[in-house]
Amino acid sequence: MINIQKDPALLGEVAADQFVKAAKAAISKNGKFVVALTGGSSPVMLYQLLGNEPYRSQVDWDKVVVFWGDERWVPLDNDQSNAGMAHANLLDHVPIPENKIYPMWAAGITPEARAAEYEGFLKKELGAQGQFDLILLGMGDDGHCASLFPGTEVLKEKDKWVEGYFLKSKDIHRITLTAPLINKAREIIFFVFGENKSSALYEVLEGERNPNQYPSQMIKPENGSLTWLVDEAAASKLSQS
Ligand SMILES: O=C(O)[C@H](O)[C@@H](O)[C@H](O)[C@H](O)COP(=O)(O)O
Numbered sequence: 001m002i003n004i005q006k007d008p009a010l011l012g013e014v015a016a017d018q019f020v021k022a023a024k025a026a027i028s029k030n031g032k033f034v035v036a037l038t039g040g041s042s043p044v045m046l047y048q049l050l051g052n053e054p055y056r057s058q059v060d061w062d063k064v065v066v067f068w069g070d071e072r073w074v075p076l077d078n079d080q081s082n083a084g085m086a087h088a089n090l091l092d093h094v095p096i097p098e099n100k101i102y103p104m105w106a107a108g109i110t111p112e113a114r115a116a117e118y119e120g121f122l123k124k125e126l127g128a129q130g131q132f133d134l135i136l137l138g139m140g141d142d143g144h145c146a147s148l149f150p151g152t153e154v155l156k157e158k159d160k161w162v163e164g165y166f167l168k169s170k171d172i173h174r175i176t177l178t179a180p181l182i183n184k185a186r187e188i189i190f191f192v193f194g195e196n197k198s199s200a201l202y203e204v205l206e207g208e209r210n211p212n213q214y215p216s217q218m219i220k221p222e223n224g225s226l227t228w229l230v231d232e233a234a235a236s237k238l239s240q241s
Pocket of ligand 1: 039
């Protein structure tokens, strides 16, 4: 499902409503809500909405479990950190138990080793089936999502849930959930805003199938729902816009 709005702020409210609804359903069914946050700038307005009223009091934050879809391999106080951004805009403003927030970066370990460790945390919270209640994703202007970048080996991963690797194009180590794990999710929300994303979004949604070039094409939930929250600028090349 694709929701196109002129004003990205309206999509922030749509996403906040969907987040609250998913949290209530999961907590009522399983006693907890396991979510993977995205980095980048697209989700910031959502995080700020959730960390303030009226949304803040609609979520039982003490039953929320937070993972990330991907991370740059930098400490949380680095301005590149996805976890640092989520803390600044949401996690420091809501009462989630500290042991239920699982940052991907850790000191004194390699990204590759941390990926294996992170997979253990995921198995502990999700069980063997690995189904997130909700995964939030952004999309780059090259069609990447999480740290699933065009032409990278991680796109071929069929079994591992998490992969750490050196991303040559950005000259930085990354750690990311893999497409097979992402696709197990009950709900996935993509945020795509801005004219600079319009060509990649056209290729991902309406272009030739070419997931190695446009990795966001790999995101097809097995049984769950996929919602694209897109502003008019990003949707400008779509036939349906
Ligand atoms: O670590 C990251 O960079 C993100 O997780 C990445 O996948 C992001 O979602 C896209 O690059 C879109 O970024 P913007 O929202 O800043 O456009």
